[in-house]
Amino acid sequence: MVKGNHMRAVTIDDVAKKAGVSIKTVSRVVNREPNVRAATKEKVEAAIKELNYRPNQSARGLAARRSYMIGLLYDNPSPNYLANLQSGVLEACHEKDYGLALNPVSFHDPDLVETVVHWVRQSSIDGVILTPPLTDSIPLLEALSQQNIPSAVISSRGTGDAPAALIDEEEAAYEMTRHLIISGHRDIAFIKGHPDHYASGLREKGFLRAMESEGVPVAPGFMEQGYFDFASGQEAASRLLDLPKRPTAIFASNDDMAAAVIFEAHSRKIDVPGELAVAGFDDTPLSRQIWPGLTTVRQPIRAMGHQAAGLVLDTLAAGKGADEERKDVIQVDFELMIRGSTATSR
Amino acid sequence: MVKGNHMRAVTIDDVAKKAGVSIKTVSRVVNREPNVRAATKEKVEAAIKELNYRPNQSARGLAARRSYMIGLLYDNPSPNYLANLQSGVLEACHEKDYGLALNPVSFHDPDLVETVVHWVRQSSIDGVILTPPLTDSIPLLEALSQQNIPSAVISSRGTGDAPAALIDEEEAAYEMTRHLIISGHRDIAFIKGHPDHYASGLREKGFLRAMESEGVPVAPGFMEQGYFDFASGQEAASRLLDLPKRPTAIFASNDDMAAAVIFEAHSRKIDVPGELAVAGFDDTPLSRQIWPGLTTVRQPIRAMGHQAAGLVLDTLAAGKGADEERKDVIQVDFELMIRGSTATSR
DNA sequence: ATGCAATGTGACAGCGCTGTCAACAAAGCA
DNA sequence: TGCTTTGTTGACAGCGCTGTCACATTGCAT
Structure with missing residues (x-):
């Protein structure tokens, strides 16, 4: 002993x-x-x-009245998203000798704001990073700003004055839609993302803009509501594929739902991409692991996590407060990943 | 201002x-x-x-010479694994008002032991949780034990005296193999897991034991080496499906590799499960998102994370040291998830 | 040289808590 | 009843660091 x-x-x-x-x-x-x-x-x-x-972090934290930790707030994201993001954030933290505290919360929690603020206060968290859909909670953003808690958002609505790391969601959806149109499709359906996420609206807007600018009408019943998860994608796909005149291409607002579309197509013996082209959004590992490979928009989540952490840490290093209205927005590049699911064979 | x-x-x-x-x-x-x-x-x-x-955690940590944090060590796990595990660990930590510090390390880092020990010392991390393959590093386990750092392992080799949360890997592989045999298969191939992971050996052992006990021989060339990632699974599958007399069933040591097998089968127009049955291991979300649904072994990763964290925190609460040789092993139940990829139609 | 700002350095208090130890109260015992 | 034992509480030091402020040193103009 x-x-x-x-x-x-x-x-x-x-x-x-x-x-x-x-x-x-x-x-x-x-x-x-x-x-x-x-x-x-x-x-x-x-x-x-x-x-x-x-x-010694404890001593530092006690004396300086801060914790040398930043918080990562998330609400039930996809594992791939979380793991990637976290890896980027962690890397940035490591470089600056900061720690990372995770805080899974619920967007619909009525006490969200109070919970978060209290957590930050009592843990002396120095700053926070928000992920969608928390990035779209105006009350939360306002509380953080008002309480002078440095923060950064990933892929935010762009409103609010917190610095952000994001991609041009609308433009990405626009280009993906154009890709489908150029491949010869005219009967293109769209599965919308979770309405809590501001990005959902942007992606939809990009889709509609492309359709309109190319003069391709959106058939009735071709806009389906999804919620970013596999199950909702499956339901939407099911409805679309049951249509008397079904689409020849489906653009889903994220990869999980796109995978569900392919799943449904397979189980109805509909050939992908021969009879149905499918496109997703995010470029999660999943998109490479299903067959055929999923055409999708690559979002550099890891890099965005790194950037966002950098924004928070810079704020901390600079003003030791979120005072000066820094309205940095780091827009990173997306990339169309064209794979088998939209291959135009003939 | x-x-x-x-x-x-x-x-x-x-x-x-x-x-x-x-x-x-x-x-x-x-x-x-x-x-x-x-x-x-x-x-x-x-x-x-x-x-x-x-x-105030900082004050507590400083005065008590501990951080009220436990560490989670991992080496490049699959995002699904990490996200699940982390969620369980986090929950347990939350219950006991402990924080969680993440530390991605490399199993092959020659300074692994020193890095970890130093990290624990300087951050006053109170205890650590190890995930495979770190759980199989004898030097690391010994160092932690000798340095008196409470720890728990997930799905360990069972050796070493750290408490563990695990499933009976061998039995699970045994039962899955029996499922394939009972479904009528005799030409069954196996894709081994990463040799760094002790669990790989157990799964292989379970497979071989089932084959032997049922009197089904393993054809030459039917044991392939994989490394738990999609790419290695794809290569192994490629070799197996190129065999003059190819298997009618392939049991891959994890889901990623099993998904790769299905991918390869699809791209060669080999019908799954009609011409080829496929089984995986882990029950990651992926197994439900590919078509056909993947038959696999469900490991309650989240629960295991919770348990492991519980083991560490209990040790902390009890002896405030890892002195008393507590050799707790919590064995949780696995479950065979039979899905489309091994459906026996005719 | 001389004065004065700018720069560099150190003494010291104290952040909020826990460990130690001493004081005191209650309970048990002869 | 007096004495020990056990249970309960508080005073106080100090964990390792940062913020404040006073002091020492330098650079530069006069």
């Missing part, structure tokens, strides 16, 4: 002693504060490296 | 004042320490509730 020789971790004092300076100077170097002479800085950095010193 | 009316969060002093006791007593109640009179405890709890008090 040896009580573990918990050899004391190296502290700022050790570093200060070794470098022959005061702990405050070490603190300055660690926190990249100005007004440290280059020579001093080097000495300290050498000592840090030699002792392999890493500041 | 208002400096944010960061209304001071409620502290232990506020609670103590309101309850008319010393802060130490509040601390006792919060930490469920013994020797507090019931009446006192109630007073304190009332005050806590009324003020909506939650202890």
Whole structure:
């Protein structure tokens, strides 16, 4: 029952002693504060490296009244989305020696705002990243802004003054629709995304704009409501494929629903892409793992996560507050991934 | 440029004042320490509730020399696996007011042990959860044990003395194989899992045991090496389906590889399950999203994450150290999910 | 040289909590 | 009844760091 020789971790004092300076100077170097002479800085950095010193987060957090953590808020996203995003965010955090706290919440929770604000306060979370559909909750955005909590949103509605990392959803949907039209389709159906997500509207708008600009009418019954999950996609597909004159192409607002369309087509022995072309949105791994490969819009989720975290961390580094109305919007490029599900054979 | 009316969060002093006791007593109640009179405890709890008090983690961490965080170590798992597991772990952490720190590492990193130990020390992580294949790194397990860092493993090799949450991998593979045999197959091929994972061996063993006990020989060339990812599954499937006398059933060691088999079959116009039955392992969402639905073994990953976190937190609560050789192993039930990919039609 | 701002550095308090230990109350025992 | 034992509570130090502010040093113009 040896009580573990918990050899004391190296502290700022050790570093200060070794470098022959005061702990405050070490603190300055660690926190990249100005007004440290280059020579001093080097000495300290050498000592840090030699002792392999890493500041104690609890002590830092207590003294500075912050946690050196940012929060990631999400509501039941697809595992692929979450894993990718998280990986990007984590990377950015790691670079800046920040921690990441996860907080799964519910968009429809009536106490959402209070829950989040209280969580941030009591954990001294320094900033938060919001993912859809939370990015579209005006009350939440307002509360965060008003409470002076630095935040960034992923793929937001673009409204609100939080910095954002996003793609041009409408343009992406527009181009995908054009791809279908150019491939020769005219009977194109669309499965809408979850109405809670602002992006759903943008994707729909892009679709409609392409149809209109190309002079292709949208047949009655060709706009179906979906909710971004497989089951809703399946239902929508089922209705579309039961239509007396069914579409020759279906554009679903995300990959899960597109996969469901292909699933339904398969089980009705409808050939994809021969009799039905299918397109999705997101480029999740799923799109490469089903057959035929799913044509979709690639969103660099991981990169967006990284960017968004960067935005929050920059805000933190800069003003130590979300005061100055920085309205950064990082728009990253999407890419059409053309795969088998829209292949035009003949 | 208002400096944010960061209304001071409620502290232990506020609670103590309101309850008319010393802060130490509040601390006792919060930490469920013994020797507090019931009446006192109630007073304190009332005050806590009324003020909506939650202890400051940084202060707690600093004073108690621990972080009230556990770490989740993983090496590039599938997004589905990670998301599920994490969700379970997070839930358990939440219940006990613990935080979760994520740490993606690399199994093949030569400094793995040092990296992990140092991370745990410097972040004062209180305990860790390991996921495959890290669970199979003897040096890592030994280091954690020797350094007295409470840990639990998910689906471990069962060796080592860390508590574990696992399923009977071999039995699951055995039963799945029997399912294929009973369905009338005799030409059954097997795609092995990543050799770094101990579970791969168990699944293979279960397969072989079933074949042997049913007196079904394994044809030459019917054991293929895979690495748990789609690409490797695709290569293995490709080789198997190119065989002069190809299998009528393929059992892949996980869903990603099984999906790849189905993909390959589709692209060669081989009917699944008519000409080729396919079985996987894990029951990821993918298995329901491809066509035909994938027969697979359901592992309750989320529940296992919850359990594993519970094991670590219990250790923490109990001995405040990993001293007493607790060798808990929670074995959870698996379930055969029979879907279209092994349907026996005729 | 001399003065004065700009720059660099350190002493020290204290962040909110837990561990230690001492004080005191209640209960058990002879 | 006095004494020990056990249970309950509080005073206080200090965890490792940052913020504040005072002081030391430098650069530059005079």
